[in-house]
Amino acid sequence: MIVGKQKPIEETWAMVKDFSRVLVFGCNTCVAVCHEGGNKEAQILASLMRMKATQEGLSLEIRDSGIERQCEHEFFESAEKDIEWADAVLSLACGVGVQFMVKRYPEILVYPGLDTCFLGDVEKNGLFTESCQACGKCVLAETAGICPVSRCAKRVLNGPCGGSNKGACEINKDLPCAWQLIVDRLEALGRLADYERLAPIKDWSTERAGGPRKLIHEEFMK
Amino acid sequence: MSVKTPSKLEKILAAGHQAVTSECGPPRGSDPEVIREKARLIRDHVDVVNITDNQTSVTRMCSLASCFHLKQMGVEPVLQMVTRDRNRIALQGDILGAASMDIHNILCLSGDHQSFGDCATGQNVHDLDSMQLIQTVRLMRDEGKFLGGGDISRPPEMFVGAAANPFAQPHKIRVPRLAKKIAAGVEFIQTQCIYNLDRFEEWLAEARDRGLTEKVYILAGVTPLKSVGMAKYMKNRVPGMDVPDEVVARMAGVPKEKQAEEGVTICVETIQRLKEVPGVAGFHVMAIEWEEKVPEIVERAGLYPRPAMP
Incomplete structure (x- = not known):
């Protein structure tokens, strides 16, 4: 599977804070297994960003959503409305998912919420290890x-x-x-x-x- | 083993002399006088001088240019080349560049990881590994061919060397690894610094039993210890180094101001013992930033004067 790591929130916040409708968008396969980019992590990151918005007195609206895989067309239908609502998407997919969204939604700004790290396995709970470079x-x-x-x-x-x-x-x-x-x-x-x-x-x-x-x-x- | 190149090192070894090699690290700057000065200290006491290639991944004057400075002063260089920094295009190009300066010795290495040096965030290349670099030089020299299949006009004439570490774990593959380098085409070996003589002799005996010492010249690596601190550092901090407790204790057993002398004596005794071991074709004396001690070591070890070669 593909292993990624969430970027520091300061970095992702700087990407999105000047928009008015931001969607934090999870990818619920590989990067969910490593607890970094799944729909649950999207929910948590969206809450943190709403808190930041309140602290900084910004009026942007932040929602979260997610699908099974951001690298295949067939999974997008359920989230189509959320994506069209947003003027910026913070994708928690790997680099493949982010770019797939860029291709699929050329009008919407899509930002990377993760650093894509490697192809690896789940050596044990909580330990992910690189084992292929394709x-x-x-x-x-x-x-x-x-x-x-x-x-x-x-x-x-x-x-x-x-x-x-x-x-x-x-x-x-x-x-x-x-x-x-x-x-x-x-x-x-x-x-x-x-x-x-x-x-x-x-x-x-x-x-x-x-x-x-x-x-x-x-x-x-x- | 018949002579295949104009290398002075090869001639000395083929004539049955125990060779003496040493090495100089280039400066962190562009002053050629630094390398010349180091070479002047040792030139009369060694046969050839290795020039390291950005050793420990710290950026320095390149090995090739430094070799050229030696060559100009009449000292025969051994071009060290690591696979860390160049792909096969650059490696082959630099081999030809060296050949154009009539540099006749090369030592093929993988190189320390870049994280040890001053460019830890840099990329590493490793397009080839050290064994494949050996194969590449042999192909270029013996077949006059590039890796891409094209013909080389005026192929390089280089005596091909590599490193071996008899001490690194796992011990069981140390001789098979030497055999593999020989199969790749290596002609001389310079070993890791030897402090554990018993282990070195065990490794060499195993190599002899397989007939490998008939196929490759093995130069035993020695480095004089400057202090007990250096002995401990080598023991605990340098990967693949085997410094027995007795050596550390011996260094610790003399007063601080006498430790450097003791280190030199240990080095001389090491050479004297290993000179008698069948399969030791010579010595690689690595006096790290202590080149001025090389003449004394070589003389006290009974390896001076050096044979004159045409």
Whole structure:
């Protein structure tokens, strides 16, 4: 899933405070799981902003609403009226949702309420961990199912680097070295000999480096 | 191992001498005299001099230009190159730039993470990793080809090195990792600073058993300790460094004003012991901002004079 983090309220407040009708708009899938951008968080942020408006003596009206996903047309119907009412929308979706709204509602100003952080999992309650960078050419088959592209600070494909220290990354002792995890898992699987296979130079053109990406299924486009 | 490049380091090693290398860090400024002065302190006592590449991710004069200053004064440089700051276009371009100055040695590294340096908010590149950089230099040199497949006119002639850390965990992959670098095409290795000699010898014995010391020249890395404070810092703060308690205790056991001398003596004793270990092809003496001690260490260790090479 996509993990995001709410921007500091000072930052989002500065975006919206000069409008008269502001909609704080939740996205109730990925960013709801990480408790940052769901419909419930939209409700709370809207209340905080109403308090700020009162404190600052501003007369803007702030409502909240939300849908299941801001990245697909089919979910928008239930919120159409709220969106049309607003002269600015503070979207609590990831960057994908914010831009989808910009495309869908070219007349309305849409602002980002979150910083989109990473693609990750729910390691345990309250802990979300990056585990994919969508490089477009998965290497997990060669790395014992642990991704060095997203989980190594230097994305080295033939690690560990010299900074791996007692199982931790050189940049933070609480961050496991991805290559330590790979080696441990290879050993547990009885495949440590695979460690000596050299990973070839990676084709990064399927990643960000190759420009914005698209997936097309013509059979579904009619 | 037959000689493949005009590298003086390669010739010395191929002739069966134990080589002595050292390194200089470029200045945080553009005065070439800083690098020349460091080189003057050590030039008669070492065979070649590494120039670090923005070490610890602190911005400095670039390795390539610093190597050029050494070259101009007749000191043979080893160009250190990290994959942190350049993509494959820039790496290959800089390799050609170095080759145009007849720089004949390169050390391929990944580089410290940028968060340690003065540009912690910067991007890192790591388009290639250190092993892939080794492969790249070998491709350029041996096949005369770019990674993109095109031909290189006047290919680089570089003796290709890399680092190895016998001390980092997990120990079980330290020799396999060396084997992997050899498979990538590395020809010489400079190791992490050695304070735990037993562990180093264990690693080297394992490498010997696999026949790896016949395939690569291993230069044992040594760094003289200046003080007990430095010993503790290296032990506790520098990732992948193994400073045994006995070494710290030995430094602590002499008065403060004698500690630097003790550190030099430990360094000399380390070299003297390792000189006799089969598979040690030479020494990389890293006297960090203490270059003036290199001549004394080399002389006391019995590695002076250095062999003359054409």
